[in-house]
Amino acid sequence: MFKILKYSFFDLTRSRWAYIYTAFFFLFTVSLLWLSGGMSKVVISLMNVILVLVPLIATMFGVMYYYNSREFTELLLAQPIRRTTIFFGQYLGLALSLSISLLLGVGLPFVLYGIFGSPEVWNFMMLLIVGVFLSFIFSAIAFFIALRNENHIKGFGLAILVWLFFAVIYDGLFLLALSLFSDYPLEQFAIGASMFNPIDLSRVLILLKLDISALMGFTGAVIQKFLGTALGMAVSLTVLSVWVILPAWGIRRVANHKDF
């Protein structure tokens, strides 16, 4: 797996898109730091962008990469290696190169600006951790979708839909449910519902750092306990890991039963 990963990673990190992706984050972060001066504000602005853009790009790249390397994958399939090795190798190569782009693009300006020694350093770290998680989760989902759909247009369409669902629609339905049933105790529901969407989950993780003051204004004991203690963070990180494992397991399943 590591061999495939290595070459996929080489291939991807040299691609034009990787440069564009890195450059975008770099320029965006630099201009934010330049314009707003305060690191807190930059972290908040970046959070909005990372939560939306990282899943979108990871989804698009994932589908694109799979379809583009379709023929080469056939050559690999004819080699004496396991199928899962090939797909995990390619997937990890992709997720890793996306993560590196993000880490470099966002991290470098902050390091140059002097993040170490700033009280923001932990919020910033959480931002990067969440960004890496989202890269891994959404490229896995994209790979899974592409593996299941040989039709490129259908695959792309579905991937965009999945992204749209998690990025916007889910929260809309979530909010709708909350306001419709506002007469009922909704604490568990609110926490549970955030767990079923990796973007929401990532957001909550950052909120725990950025907006703890507001979150502590909750009246409910469950939310208080969940958000106010290390428990919330531990559970959230664990569930995020599950979010990586789930589509990866899907990739494995589909790959093993698919005709190429």
Add this chain to the structure above:
Amino acid sequence: MRNIITIAVLCLFGGLKAEARTITVCPSCSFSGIKQALAAAVEGDVILIKKGEYQEGNIIVEKPVTLRGEGFPVLDGQNEAEVLTITANNVVVEGLDIRNVGASYLEDRAGIRVRKAKGFSIRNNRLNNTFFGIYLEHSASGAITGNKIFGEAVQEMSSGNAIHLWYCKDILVENNHVRGHRDGIYLEFVDNSKIRSNISEYNLRYGLHFMFSNNDDYFRNTFRRNGAGVAVMFSRQINMWENKFEYNWGQASYGLLLKEIYDAEIRDNTFRENTIGIYVEGSNRLQYRRNEFIRNGWAIKMSGGCLDNIVTANNFLNNTFDLSLNSAANNNTFDGNYWSSYNGYDLNRDGTGDVPYQPVKLFNYIVNRTPEAMVLLRSLFVDLLNFSERVSPVFTPANVADNRPLMRQLAFKR
């Protein structure tokens, strides 16, 4: 001001009276007890208490004398008694270590009580586990300075206040460090008094609590991690300058609570990471100037008819919500503040944004109705909601706006 000078003069010259005698108390001296020394003392004497442990129950000071500790002698109430009760004028208490008054549901016992006295100075003492720390009633023209009052309160009902003032006038409370009580500093019917440079933290209820007190001020204090920072209720002419309100977290927690307050000036304060920075109820004609609101859940929450308030030249930095209003009617003024979440532009380069900033967001309205919706904070969907509401306001008052939002953060020297 006149009062302060009086106190200062008293402090300076009190000890220099030529006739003053010094009575030394120590466990092995001829005066081995404080009560014994007090009985022998006359007006103006200094009772010098050497290092040691003194368990004498309730000591009543009825003469204008100075009780001075050397090496912090311990006065232990053994959880059964109030320690010092001062009923004479011009008493000075300094350098004592007062301990273990013991909680009581029947009487408000204190480490040091001043009753119906004037011209006192209680300074540089340590009070530990004293139920009520320093308790002033019907007293005036005194100073409480440099004391450390630490309690271990766990329950509001069974705990007292660190510094408790009741029916007092012209009192200076300065440089004290209080923690672990019900209220850090409590004032009821206290006029013309000054609360300066104290640190009040980890108290169950309020860091500082005003009730029915007028013409007071509090400057340069720090209120940190209290149930709530400061509560000012039913009081007039209270000036609140240069204080820090920090990390007051909780369901009903705020940096500063203002309830039915009129004509006060709140300026140069820092509100950092409180669930609510300032919670205002039914207060009119207040001025908020040059304050800094950093990362509070709500920077300012107004409810119950707040009229004619002016909010100007403040920094609102990365608060979850900048402002919450519970009434549609608004005649408060927001002008020339810096709002970190302002995304406008300044084409004419006059330093203020060309588009007004509306600090009340739709999502805030949603959260008020459905608190659980808070978990959707900062999501794309909520941003889209806020945006569409801003374009065509339905739920939020359109006239609550800062028409001259600053493009750059104000630089305050703190």
Add this chain to the structure above:
Amino acid sequence: MITIENLHKSFGRQEVLRGISMAFDRPGIYAILGPNGSGKTTLIKSILGMALPEKGRIEFQGQNIRGRWDYRRKIDYLPQIARFPDNLRVRELLAMIQDIRGEKPQALGRLIELFSLAPFLDKSLGKLSGGTRQKVNLVQAFMYDSPVLILDEPTNGLDPVALLRLKALLREEKDKGKLLLITTHIMSFVEEMADELVFLLEGHIHFRGTLDSLKEQYKETNLERAIARILEGEVGFSTNGHGKEAARIVLQRK
């Protein structure tokens, strides 16, 4: 070496292989022919384990290949479309395949020389022309000395010189006693190279035998016309004109 028994494979409702049984037990060059959609590629992919047949079995050197992957160590494969990761260099691609197979290639230097690839070794694959990519493809397929070679349209996009060299290479491999399975549309190539033909039609083996026996059976003097006859014959029982259509495609593409 390779035995196929009653192989069935369908994609959705479309049956592609309908019970194929045959064995390749002698070395030599086998041309697998048939119109588009006749199941050539599926057959090859089944042997390579890429397509998973729902019925029947395939044995490689006496072992059922189902669920196995290590037998592919003894097969070299030339995919039909020569597309590789755009941002890898030729050298890196070859290194990658060596890494994956975990063995040193026997003939790498010679092949690079044969197809004049030396100047391209440090070029990115995305920047190569189709013909050059096909040469790279050939190098990766021939660089090991495996007993079985499966070539899917090997002549795609080759210039005449390279084509000549490929033919020489194929003969050489055959002489080493290897089994070569080739699919192609180029009839002249088949006539020149193949020892035996397998003609697939609608998922069945329609003909298997030497070139001469095919010609004899259909009483034609060349392969092209013999194949045309096969397909014309199909028209007789085909109601939808599929045979005629297929013949047109086959003949057009040569």
